[in-house]
Amino acid sequence: MGAKRKVCMLGATGVGKTSLVARFVRSIFSEAYRTTIGVTxxxxxxRCxxxxxxxxLWDLSGEDEFQSVQVSYLRGSSGFLLVIDGTRRATVxxxxxxxxxxxxxxxxxPAVFVLNKADLMATWEIDEAAEAALRRAGLLVARTSAKTGAGVEEAFSALARAILASEAPSRRGGST
Structure with missing residues (x-):
């Protein structure tokens, strides 16, 4: 049995958090938009x-002008996937x-910033400079499309590797 690690999916409303989880866990995508209420x-x-x-994966309801993320949901997390909608610059x-x-x-x-909706590159509002600025700030950045599946496995794998790397000293010391 694998070691359990809590990962929270964070981002503005409608960036594709639920779609990324569905693609990663069940290899499906739905065009129907369903708002997450609370947490799923x-x-x-x-294997990493x-x-x-x-x-x-804690798929938290999106943050918008009416609702903010429940801080209590974040406690005990081993990592975060912060989802950005490439077609909406404000989501950065x-x-x-x-x-x-x-x-x-x-x-x-550890956290990975996911630039989602890569299948809609023609309408992206996030340019190379904005993406480079995130990387310069030392942030892990991945491009994904929940619709096509492009980059989804890689984004979650990058986070899993970062979680393992962050825990490596305590595992070597035998304190876990």
């Missing part, structure tokens, strides 16, 4: 660097703000 929890086992991890600022809140609640745990 899914799981998937991944010779280890098995059970990623327990929301993701950065949520990253700060997540770090305040859970500590300095």
């Amino acid at each position: 929890i899914e799981a998937r086992r991944v 660097d010779g280890e098995e991890l059970d990623l327990i 600022e929301t993701a950065l703000r949520l990253h700060d809140a997540a770090q305040a609640a859970a500590g300095a745990v």
Whole structure:
């Protein structure tokens, strides 16, 4: 059995958090938009660097002008996927703000910023400069399309590797 790690999906309303989870866990995509109310929890086992991890994915309702993320949901997280809608530039600022809140609640745990909706590149509002700025800030960045599946496995794998790397000193010391 794999070690369980809680991962929170964070981002503005409508960026594709639920669609990314559905693509990653069940290999499906639906055009129908369904707002997440509260939190939905899914799981998937991944193999990374010779280890098995059970990623327990907390798909949190999106943050918008009416609703903010429940800080209590963030506690105990091993990592965060911060989802940005490539067609809406304002979702970058929301993701950065949520990253700060997540770090305040859970500590300095790994995060991957996901630029979603790569299948709609023609209408993207996030340019190479904005993406490069995220990378220069030391953030892990991945491009995905929940619709086509492009980059989805890689984004979750990057987070799993970062989680394992962040835990490596404590595992070597035998304190876990």
